[in-house]
Amino acid sequence: MDLIGGLINLFLVMLIAPVLDGFARKVRARIHCRIGPPILQTWYDIIKLFKKKDIDAEVSSRLYLISPYLSLAFSLVAALIIPIGCKKPPLGFTGDVLLLVYLLASSSLLVAFGSTASGNPFSGIGASRMLSLTVLGEGMLAGSIVTFSVIAGSLRIGSITELLSTSPRLAAAVALIPLAVFVYLESERVPFDIHEAEPEIVGILVEFSGRKLGLIKYSMMIRSTVLATLLIDLAVPWWLADSYMIPFYIISIILWLLLLLLLTLIFTIVDSSLARYRISMAIEGLVPFLCISFLSIVLAFLGV
Amino acid sequence: MNVDLAFLFRFLSSIMVITSVAIIELRDLRRSAYAYMLQSAILSADFSLIAMMTSEWHMYLWTVSSLVTKVLLVPKVLIWATEKTGERIEVKPVLPLTVSFGFEGAIIISLFLVAPFVFPSAESRFPSSIPISLVLFMIGIFGMLSRKCALKQVLCLCHMENGVHLFLASLAYRSPMTVEIGILTDAIAAVVILLYMAIQLKRVVGTLDTFKLSLLRW
Amino acid sequence: MIPILILLSPLAGSLISLVLGRRPREICCILSSFISLVLSTTALISVRAEPESFLSGEVILDGLGALVAFLISLIVFLASVYSPYYMNLDEKKHRTYYFLLQLFDFTMLSVCISNNIFLIWVFVEATTLSSVFLVALRGDPTSLEAGWKYVLLCTVGLSIALFGTVMLYVNALEKIGESGILWTELMRNKSVLDGRVLETAVIFLIAGYGVKAGLFPFHWWLPDAYSEAPTPVSSVLSGVLINCSFLAIARFYLLSPSGIVSSLLMFFGIISAIFGSIAMIRQVNMKRLLAYSSVENMGIACIGLGAGGIGIMFSIFHVFNHGLLKSAAFLSWGGVERSNKMGGVPPSVAFSLVLSFILLGGCPPAGIFLSELGILTSVVRDVSVAVLYLISTFVSFSVLSYSAMEKGLGKMLAEKSSFSAWIIPVISSTISIAAGLYPIPILHIIEEFLGGVG
């Protein structure tokens, strides 16, 4: 069942991720009083990018070529670890949640390395900004995940969700705040879209084009979808089915979709109502959340 | 007989204190050397008195040797050194005369008071020899501290050694000959070496002012 | 009769060298010091727990004396081998130098084997007088100044020791009789002596000989004399002269090793160690730095003496090692001075410099490390003392290794240097390393000596 579950996970995530992006674009357009593109527009974009002719940067390392593929691969492996529809993820073991953190971080780190490998100084600036944010973001993520593991007494996502669904705790609620901020941060929305913003000329993607660009964008979407799923899993664990029993499973997958759309809606509204930060402001803005995440560990130990 | 000798001893010792003040305070080096000669002569007399009182025959020898070295040799060499360096009058000392007198008085009084505490069991057959030897010693030190002239410092050293020798003679009069000869030889050798160095100083540095000798610091 | 022969050889050497030519004089000096080295080595090997006495007890050969005599003759031998390389003198000074060097040797050796407390004083004073012209050999203002201070301060200081000696003698005369002039007799009957007078006398003696040993408030002559003397002479002065006075201090201290005397000695030791080590920080002149290091090491040795127990044993061992390494440091620095004139330091000289300096600082394989450790274990009960002690050793270690690296490294020449410029310091460093790695024989001698005197 694990194998099939894994395949289902992969399939769902790969399918849904661009749709969510399209949904976000639609919502944003509506907020701007535009009609906006169709929801599947992002899918069309990706397919188009895949078909396009590839142009390489002149002075580049081999990593520049392969990093999009690797990034996607890591994001996909991360999708295996996250429970979708069932409390037990397809690839579950003690410490899996930390592996998840690492896979996602590595996926973006590889993109950063790859973009600097293109030899363009602007990508370097983008990469350095991205990693500056990631440092704080990882801290927040780690803090909240450790909180959850302390509360649940386990390092498996499966056990954590199971426990949270039966006995909710205040510390968990506190830990959700930095986690949510991190998920928001990783989905590259205003005000944290500094390293790869639409109106920005510098950024990690500046030298990527064609298939590579498509792969990276796709991998970013998958990453944010996986993270959003993690947030949903930990925030409202009740919708998850206990096992792969078909009816419950399918219901909970539908619930998952709805929750994702809801989350995207919220994020997009926040996104549209905020202005962009300068990088230094963004970094300083994240520090309080870092503190909150470490506070939540203390709360967890206090048994709150 | 013994009583008289003791009185004589005390009398002579008291004169030694006066001579010691003279040695320090006289600005003319030759006069100061003569004062030293006088003091050494009294010291030799003290030695012979000790010899009489204790009937230690080798104290006579000591008398003779101190007569030869301290009364004749050292002043002679000192005067020769003043001639050699051409400095008859010493360099102006650190302290003015009155202050200097005050210090000496204080040293004399305090040592007479303190000595019984420091050397309580060294009761001697020779009245007040220990305080006086200490006075000579300390005044010598005081002279060395307060005078700048190199030759004067040598004189003060000699003076100080007089004190030490008086101390030695009045307490360790039974020590063997070799010891006394050794100690005297050392003393004389030290004085001669210092004088030689003083002459060298005059020749090389051009002055006997030891305050000028402060090139080596820290 | 070995002790007398040990003495005779340098005395004869000094007299003979007056009438010889340049080259023969150097050889004569080397030869005489070599003979006394051989003799003192045999003496060291043959030394017993019960000291042998000669000339109706005036001369003795015990463990302590033999050890220091061995050290003296070794270092004087090394210095005399080194001198022809280093010294560049005109005829008159040449004669003076070799004459006085051997005379100095003679007086120091005499201190080691004298048993008569007055004669100890006489010979310690004689070491000053015989070495003052060695210090002032250059004859320029600074060296004369150093010599002047040296002889004046030491003479005055030693007169304090004479006071102490007289007090001791008078006390002994009453309680023991005529033979109380001998140190061995005093040791044997120390319980008979009047305790308070004994204490006072020993304090005076320590203060007096402390001037010569370079303990803190009395050390002022020491940096001047060391820095102005020609380097081989500095090596002898710092290597063994202060050991002679330390020997005197140790002998008299052993008469009354308790109560106020030991705490006073400890106090002197601590302030000397702290002062010496901290004063080293500011020195730019290496020879002054080494001089302050001598102050520090004498302080450490005094701490050991004052602490008692194994501290005494290790302080004697410390003095032995310090002598070896300090002379090595001076001689290697002499090599650096020489080669600096030619523009750079050859690697071999730099090696000897770094080696001797860091070993002197207390780097492990050397014996000095072992002795410092031993002394530390003896003072470890008293926390404040131990802390001050550790501070001083750390500071001196840092300063010495820093200056070794500053002076020894970085200005290398590929050229070869004169053999004696580096082999001599390396020899004495090696002996110290050997003593550090296998200290049993020396410690055994010291232990027997201490057992012999009770």
Added chain:
Amino acid sequence: MIVPCILLILGAILSLLIRNSKICNILINGISAISCLLIIVVGVGGILSRIVLSLPLGLEMGLDSLSSVFCVVLGIVGFSVSTYSIKYMEIYGRMRYYGVSYTSFILAMYLILIVRNAFWFIFFWELMTLSSYLLVVYEDEKEEVRRAGFKYFVMTHIGVACIIAAVLLLYQQTYLIGVPDMSFSSLSEASRSMPSSVLHLCYLLLLVGFLVKTGAVPLHSWLPDAHPAAPSNISALLSGFMIKTAVYAIIRMFFFVLPMEFWCGILLIASGLLSMFFGGIYALKQVDSKRLLAYSSVENMGYILLGIGAGLSLLATGNLILGSIALSAGILHTVNHAMFKALLFLSAGSVIYRTGKRNMDVLGGLGKYMGMTSSLALIGSLSASGVPVLNGFVSKWLIYSVTASSWKIPILPVCAAVAVMISAITGAFLLKYWSSIFTGRPSEEVKECPRLMIAGEAILAVFCFILGVYPMLALLPIVKVSEDLGIKASIIREQLFLGPFLIGPVTISTISLIAVFSFLSLFLLLTFVFLRPSGIKAEPWFCGTRPSALRFQASSYYRNLEEAMRPAYIKIPRITLRKYEEPDTDRFLVKPIVKAFGKISRAILAPAMGYVQLYLALMFLALLLIVGVIIWIS
């Protein structure tokens, strides 16, 4: 066991005899390489079976799992560094100096691992310190090298003094229990009967002594100076193995010889936390490539100490399984760090070999000419930042997992959270390291490094890869260490905890994860080998500016982050990035002390003004005081 020693000693002697520096160079490094291979053989032999050897003079030797694991690591690192050095050392002179110190350095490190006697341990420890000092000051004509050497020398000797003091305290106790002996076994016996206060003092002294050598904050300040000062192959050895000998010593002493003590573990954890934090954020700021790597070593030592400290405190409180896993994680990270850090230092060395520069602000774009070196450095960087399928990930992940699940010691989960964050910082500064040197517009035209140098690096890179995909290769012998401690290894292996990486009970997830990892690595290889550029090349887009005016300097990579973390850089008023300004604890710990001592020195030397009268007066003042004391007493 003895053969490598003989070979190395022979090498040292030969290097003294041979005058031709070229032959000498090849000979020294060749002999070292061969003996390192032998050391690997010895280590592997030790893993398979215990070996004990007793020589005269108390020179007992033994190989248990712990020693063997470290031996193998030493062998691998030493072999690749020696291979690398054959070419690298050509740019240096003074081969005889190098030969003696290099061979004795390896020899000392090897013997430290196998001796079982405290005296010889200290002896070889000292030999290692001295020979490494000689290697650090190899370029002693430079002022900063001498300074670094001095600092290294003094700090490690303070450490050695502490170690010796502790061993002597233990040795004293062996007299009391009647086995006056310095071998580890009798010291261990003695420590059981020691009064607890003395034992605690021993612990403290040993901790300080070893932590100095590991370069743990706050005793680290020698490390970032000494590593850049040394030639790069030596830095690789220093960072790759020498600082690990202290880890070995900590494990040996605190787990095997002395009774395990809880607070020692906590101290180790604390210093580990500090090291990883400060090492990480200081590395972020560096512009000197080797200095950056040195701080990265401090950071990684933090991870190792965290693992070992967690192991110690857990084992001491009776959590046998978690504790032994934490210990294994610590050792595994030691192994991994040895591989990737040596690789990174060697790559920095290759850059120095070709350009002579360490300043990352002026370097750039070397990847165009030094393709292989660039790729190898990339593997090192990715491995160090913990990208899965490379080895850095596995051990870091194990450390996080075990600390995050040690709920009984509340500090540990917090450490885990911090460690994860620091890991992101690692990625950040290694990105800076790699990209500012190897990407961008080339700063100068250079040639690729010689094959031998590449080969030396490649060996390490291969190990980074293998240990990343199949960490059980290293973990199996490491778990035996816990077995030596008396914990059944089978129990540990049965814990699903380590599931994917140990041959435990085969579960679906185990297999699938291994499958996934293998797949990922295969994917990586395939893309690396077969993915070809599309053939269409374009100038990088410079947003319309003149390309020659553009360069993203290393010093401006993380300016904003550094500004945000300003409080962590201890009281630096304003971060000036253009200069080589050091956020160094020295400024706050060492320099004030040195300054104060200088002032005291000035003060106490004030009376020494050269006046003989003054000296006399002082002497007599002291004398009067003494007399006063005598009178007062009586």
